[in-house]
Amino acid sequence: MPQQWQQLADSMTDTLVRQGRLLDPAWQAAFRDTPRHRFLDRIFTNDPERGWQALDHDDPAFLELAYQVEPIVTQLDGDPDAWRRLRDGGLVEGGIPSSSSSSPSLMAQMLDDLHVQDTHRVLEVGTGTGYNAAILTHRLGDQDVTSIDVDAGLVDAARRHLHKTGHHPALYALDAERTLPDGLFDRVEVTVAVRAVPAFWAKHLAPGGHIITALASGLSSNSLFDLHVDTATGLLTGRTLTDPAWFMPSRSALLPPPHTLHARIDAVAGHTRDTDMPFSLAGDLGSDLAPLLAPMFPTVQRHYDTDWNWLIDLDGSWVRHNTDTDTVTIGGPRDLWAGIETLWAWWTDHDKPSRGRIGLTVSAGDDQPTMWVDSPNHAAPRTPS
Numbered sequence: 602m603p604q605q606w607q608q609l610a611d612s613m614t615d616t617l618v619r620q621g622r623l624l625d626p627a628w629q630a631a632f633r634d635t636p637r638h639r640f641l642d643r644i645f646t647n648d649p650e651r652g653w654q655a656l657d658h659d660d661p662a663f664l665e666l667a668y669q670v671e672p673i674v675t676q677l678d679g680d681p682d683a684w685r686r687l688r689d690g691g692l693v694e695g696g697i698p699s700s701s702s703s704s705p706s707l708m709a710q711m712l713d714d715l716h717v718q719d720t721h722r723v724l725e726v727g728t729g730t731g732y733n734a735a736i737l738t739h740r741l742g743d744q745d746v747t748s749i750d751v752d753a754g755l756v757d758a759a760r761r762h763l764h765k766t767g768h769h770p771a772l773y774a775l776d777a778e779r780t781l782p783d784g785l786f787d788r789v790e791v792t793v794a795v796r797a798v799p800a801f802w803a804k805h806l807a808p809g810g811h812i813i814t815a816l817a818s819g820l821s822s823n824s825l826f827d828l829h830v831d832t833a834t835g836l837l838t839g840r841t842l843t844d845p846a847w848f849m850p851s852r853s854a855l856l857p858p859p860h861t862l863h864a865r866i867d868a869v870a871g872h873t874r875d876t877d878m879p880f881s882l883a884g885d886l887g888s889d890l891a892p893l894l895a896p897m898f899p900t901v902q903r904h905y906d907t908d909w910n911w912l913i914d915l916d917g918s919w920v921r922h923n924t925d926t927d928t929v930t931i932g933g934p935r936d937l938w939a940g941i942e943t944l945w946a947w948w949t950d951h952d953k954p955s956r957g958r959i960g961l962t963v964s965a966g967d968d969q970p971t972m973w974v975d976s977p978n979h980a981a982p983r984t985p986s
C-alpha cells in the first residue's frame with residue numbers, strides 16, 4: 602500500500618500536468634518522488650477571520666496542506682521565533698512572509714521555462730525550504746545543483762531536510778544581490794523577486810546560459826524575465842515571459858508600507874494638471890504595460906485612501922488621481938507622473954506591445970535598465986531619475 606504522502610504527491614503532480622505545466626517526464630518524476638511535507642517543519646496559514654495561524658506536523662490538516670498546489674509560508678518578518686510566539690498565543694508584528702515553499706504550479710512553470718538539460722549546472726537563488734533544490738537534484742544529481750539563501754538559518758534547515766531525503770547539493774548562505782557562488786552555471790533560477798537585476802550576474806553564466814528572475818515592483822505582479830548574455834555586447838538582456846508570476850521581494854527589496862510614506866506627504870504643495878494617460882493603467886498590475894513600468898519605477902507603490910488613488914515613491918515623489926476632474930496632482934522632489942506618462946506614450950505609439958515582447962538590458966554602473974520592445978534596437982526613452 603503506497604504511503605499517504607505518496608498518494609498526495611501523485612495527485613498534486615497530476616494536477617500540475619492537467620494545468621499544462623510540467624511537460625517533461627523527468628520533472629514529473631521529481632515531483633512524484635519528493636516528499637514536500639518533509640521540507641516543512643513549521644508553517645503559517647492565514648485565515649481571513651483569525652489571521653496568521655502556526656501549524657506543524659502534529660496538526661491533522663498538515664499533510665493535506667503540504668500537497669496543495671499553493672505556496673506555503675514558512676517564515677514571517679525574517680524572524681525565526683515568530684512561529685513559537687504565535688503558537689504560544691502571542692502576536693506577530695508585521696506579518697510579512699519572508700520565506701515559503703513556492704506554489705508548485707509556479708515552480709513547474711519556471712522549470713519548464715528554464716529548458717533544463719541533463720548536463721546542465723543549475724544555481725537556485727532562494728533555497729527557502731530546500732524543496733525546489735530537491736526537485737532539481739532529483740533530476741540533475743548532487744554535483745550539478747547549487748542553491749543559496751540570504752538567511753543562514755534557513756540554509757541550515759534546508760540542508761537538514763535535503764540530507765534526510767537523500768540530496769546533497771552545494772548550499773551557501775549568500776545575498777544574491779551582492780555575491781553569487783564561484784563557478785559558471787547553465788541556468789540560474791531566481792525564486793525571489795529582486796528590485797533590480799545585478800549586472801555582475803552575467804559573469805556567472807556559462808556560454809548559452811539563462812537566468813530566469815522575477816522583478817519586484819509595486820506596479821507589477823512581478824514579471825519573470827528570461828535573460829542571457831548578448832555575445833556582441835557582453836550585456837545581460839532578455840524578454841519577459843508571458844505568464845505573470847508572483848514571488849516575495851528579496852530582503853533588500855522590501856519597502857516601507859505605502860501608508861507610512863503617505864503620512865509624510867504635503868498634498869497642499871502639489872500642482873494639478875490634465876493627463877492623457879488613464880490613471881488606472883499605472884496601477885493595473887497585470888496589464889501589458891506593467892512589465893515596462895516596473896523595472897523603471899521599482900520603488901513606486903500604490904496607495905488608496907478613502908477619497909483618492911495615489912502612487913508614491915520612496916523618495917517622497919507622489920501623484921494623486923482626482924477622480925472628479927480626471928486630473929492628476931503631483932508633488933515631491935520629481936515629477937513621477939511625467940516619467941510614467943512618457944513610457945505609456947511610447948508603449949501606445951508602438952501599438953501597445955504585449956508582455957512577451959518587452960525586454961530589458963542591464964549595464965554595469967547604470968542605475969536603470971534599458972527597456973525595449975522586440976529587440977534591444979527599439980529602446981524605450983529613459984525616464985528622469
Ligand SMILES: C[S@@+](CC[C@H](N)C(=O)[O-])C[C@H]1O[C@@H](n2cnc3c(N)ncnc32)[C@H](O)[C@@H]1O
Pocket residue numbers: 699700701702703726727728729730731732733734749750751752755775776777778792793848849850851852853
Ligand atoms: C519564495 S522563497 C524560496 C522558495 C524555495 N525555492 C523553496 O523551494 O522552498 C524566497 C527565499 O529567498 C530568500 N531570499 C530573499 N532575499 C534574498 C537574497 N537577496 N539573496 C538570496 N536569497 C534571498 C528568502 O530568505 C527566502 O527563503
